Amino acid sequence: MTREPVPDLPSNLDAEAEWIRAAQAGDRAAFAQLVDRYWDRLYRWLYHLTRDRHAAEDLAQETFLRALAAVKTFRAGSNFRAWVFRIGHNNFVNQKRAERRTKHQLPDDAAEPDAITAESSAEHREVLEVVSRAVADLPSDFRSALLLRVYEGMSFREVAETLGTTEETARWRVFKARQKLMKVLPQELLPPGASSEEPKE
Amino acid sequence: MKCEAVQNQILMLPDPRELPPALRDHVQACAECQAWAQHAARLETVLEHLPAPPAPEQKKESMLGDLMQAEPVIHTMPAPAKAPSYGLLAARFLRRNASYVGGLAAAVLVVIGIYAMWPSKQKDEIAKQPEKHPFLEKIVAHNVALSQAKTPAERLQVLNGVADTISANTRDVARIAPPAKLDEMATLYQKTVEQGMVKQLDHLPVNMDPAEKAKLLDTYATKLNADATAAETLALAVPPGSQPVLKKMADSARKGENALREKARGLPSPAAGSSPPTAAAATSSLAAEDKIRLFEANGGLIASLVNAGIAMSNPESSQADRVKMCRDVSLALVNAIGPAADAQNAERVAELTSLFHNFVRDGFAPMLADAKRDFPPKSPEGMRVRELQGYAVEDLARLKADIGKNEKVRENQHVRDAVKQLDDLTEAYKS
Numbered sequence: 001m002t003r004e005p006v007p008d009l010p011s012n013l014d015a016e017a018e019w020i021r022a023a024q025a026g027d028r029a030a031f032a033q034l035v036d037r038y039w040d041r042l043y044r045w046l047y048h049l050t051r052d053r054h055a056a057e058d059l060a061q062e063t064f065l066r067a068l069a070a071v072k073t074f075r076a077g078s079n080f081r082a083w084v085f086r087i088g089h090n091n092f093v094n095q096k097r098a099e100r101r102t103k104h105q106l107p108d109d110a111a112e113p114d115a116i117t118a119e120s121s122a123e124h125r126e127v128l129e130v131v132s133r134a135v136a137d138l139p140s141d142f143r144s145a146l147l148l149r150v151y152e153g154m155s156f157r158e159v160a161e162t163l164g165t166t167e168e169t170a171r172w173r174v175f176k177a178r179q180k181l182m183k184v185l186p187q188e189l190l191p192p193g194a195s196s197e198e199p200k201e
Numbered sequence: 202m203k204c205e206a207v208q209n210q211i212l213m214l215p216d217p218r219e220l221p222p223a224l225r226d227h228v229q230a231c232a233e234c235q236a237w238a239q240h241a242a243r244l245e246t247v248l249e250h251l252p253a254p255p256a257p258e259q260k261k262e263s264m265l266g267d268l269m270q271a272e273p274v275i276h277t278m279p280a281p282a283k284a285p286s287y288g289l290l291a292a293r294f295l296r297r298n299a300s301y302v303g304g305l306a307a308a309v310l311v312v313i314g315i316y317a318m319w320p321s322k323q324k325d326e327i328a329k330q331p332e333k334h335p336f337l338e339k340i341v342a343h344n345v346a347l348s349q350a351k352t353p354a355e356r357l358q359v360l361n362g363v364a365d366t367i368s369a370n371t372r373d374v375a376r377i378a379p380p381a382k383l384d385e386m387a388t389l390y391q392k393t394v395e396q397g398m399v400k401q402l403d404h405l406p407v408n409m410d411p412a413e414k415a416k417l418l419d420t421y422a423t424k425l426n427a428d429a430t431a432a433e434t435l436a437l438a439v440p441p442g443s444q445p446v447l448k449k450m451a452d453s454a455r456k457g458e459n460a461l462r463e464k465a466r467g468l469p470s471p472a473a474g475s476s477p478p479t480a481a482a483a484t485s486s487l488a489a490e491d492k493i494r495l496f497e498a499n500g501g502l503i504a505s506l507v508n509a510g511i512a513m514s515n516p517e518s519s520q521a522d523r524v525k526m527c528r529d530v531s532l533a534l535v536n537a538i539g540p541a542a543d544a545q546n547a548e549r550v551a552e553l554t555s556l557f558h559n560f561v562r563d564g565f566a567p568m569l570a571d572a573k574r575d576f577p578p579k580s581p582e583g584m585r586v587r588e589l590q591g592y593a594v595e596d597l598a599r600l601k602a603d604i605g606k607n608e609k610v611r612e613n614q615h616v617r618d619a620v621k622q623l624d625d626l627t628e629a630y631k632s
Contacts, residue, residue, distance in 0.1 A: 032268035039261045047253040057256040064264060097618050131247050149215070150248045156215065166339055168346035168359050169563070171213060178212040181244055182237075 145173035217241040348564035353401040394457040404516035415468035422461035429454035505533040527565040547613035554619035566629035
């Protein structure tokens with residue numbers, strides 16, 4: 001189950017900047033550090049975009065291959081995480097286009113609640129399942145923005161940078177995603193026990 | 202503050218579990234909003250813990266293994282490092298994983314191989330993708346945001362973004378752009394600040410929290426001050442013919458700043474922020490020459506879009522007026538697509554069609570739907586809105602006809618992808 005808490009980013013930007021510099025100079029072990037750091041979180045995000053484990057893994061792999069080929073063009077000092085996620089997003093969009101052309105439908109792993117909830121405690125299982133399905137039903141633009149914000153803790157500016165849009169649009173998409181989820185998820189489905197935090201006052 | 206506005210603002214926060222003081226006071230006193238805030242907070246926490254199943258084939262481990270087994274790189278200083286043998290590495294990786302990588306990865310390998318062999322200038326050109334015009338894309342996205350903004354404060358925020366986009370693009374090209382082109386950009390900046398941002402000031406709610414209002418005004422005033430300083434500094438480094446243009450931009454920024462400071466007079470001093478705003482930095486990696494070339498192609502369209510956006514932001518405009526402005530934006534895009542199709546410029550047709558689709562989907566269609574719901578069909582406003590809907594349907598049909606009349610354009614894959622998206626809009630206009 002890929003649900004380990006994502007470490008706060010940027011937690012060690014100095015080390016990351018050094019890995020990037022080394023990777024740009026041809027050091028593959030340094031690039032491996034970057035792959036190790038971002039693969040799981042990229043995969044998790046792509047899984048929720050594609051709803052397919054195989055497709056998400058293929059896209060993650062393709063993303064890092066493209067990143068490897070293009071790492072020398074990465075501008076030092078800019079946001080590596082947003083750059084990698086943007087490559088991932090472009091791959092996802094291209095795949096959707098190709099899928100439309102071939103009329104091939106991806107299998108839907110979202111219909112496998114056991115896979116999703118195997119490690120969930122019993123009282124949260126239903127909540128997670130229902131929320132997973134509601135998130136899966138969001139338009140992909142809204143879903144991708146919301147999960148970057150919530151999963152990755154990206155600022156609206158970083159979400160915009162990743163998705164190639166403006167900060168206002170990123171904020172709007174996250175807002176619309178939350179608004180839709182609030183409408184489809186009645187309060188009873190989100191019992192106080194589901195939350196460790198109430199609004200801070 | 203109305204409950205609906207509070208609830209929307211909660212959902213717009215970076216994290217709904219962390220309420221700012223302005224919302225907290227209302228939430229504490231209002232049971233309905235308190236329940237809403239708690240619901241939103243719980244949802245956020247559940248989302249944070251939404252699981253994903255494990256990846257099925259351990260491709261991460263496989264890729265890491267290949268990377269780590271690759272030959273070590275010997276760094277030679279100070280000579281530039283030799284280009285790494287990424288093609289070789291990728292080939293080995295793909296051979297090992299051939300059973301599931303398949304055609305897609307092979308295609309990536311080809312791309313990598315070509316990339317490794319091409320001269321660096323051509324590589325740079327691939328990375329830049331010069332036919333996309335980020336300036337135009339951002340202006341369309343700002344227009345979407347303006348169509349969605351409901352309050353003067355929200356419009357002020359979006360217009361500040363428009364001013365940022367224009368000033369950053371102007372500064373990027375100021376050293377080499379013809380003064381006339383530079384002046385077109387400076388004029389758009391001037392209009393955005395003086396006719397857009399400043400106009401919102403008299404319409405900020407009278408009962409707005411003074412501290413909140415002071416902070417809002419100070420933020421944008423400081424931002425405009427940074428814009429003015431940046432333009433004045435740059436004016437020292439550009440050809441003499443361009444100096445008055447940058448001076449004009451700086452003057453507009455200072456005028457805007459003064460208007461905001463004047464409005465803040467008598468309000469409590471805002472608390473010091475964590476870091477002072479700076480003038481917007483360029484975000485596009487395009488070369489200045491490409492930016493100028495693309496602005497020459499799209500300058501008229503950008504001006505139409507900015508002007509329509511400013512008109513849309515006018516606090517005195519009615520809802521039906523805003524529908525009209527949205528139609529103006531979509532029409533400007535349709536009008537640009539026809540000539541591009543006539544010139545058989547398929548990539549430009551695809552780009553503009555995609556922008557048209559995004560604007561209608563996220564901006565025009567939702568606004569049209571709201572207006573139709575709010576105005577009875579027989580009311581003057583209702584009839585006007587429905588008339589505009591009819592025009593919009595005709596615009597869409599004309600757009601499709603323009604694209605369809607030329608085979609080279611029609612059969613281009615990017616155009617076909619963009620046109621396919623338009624099917625959604627037919628439904629959106631009908632609803």
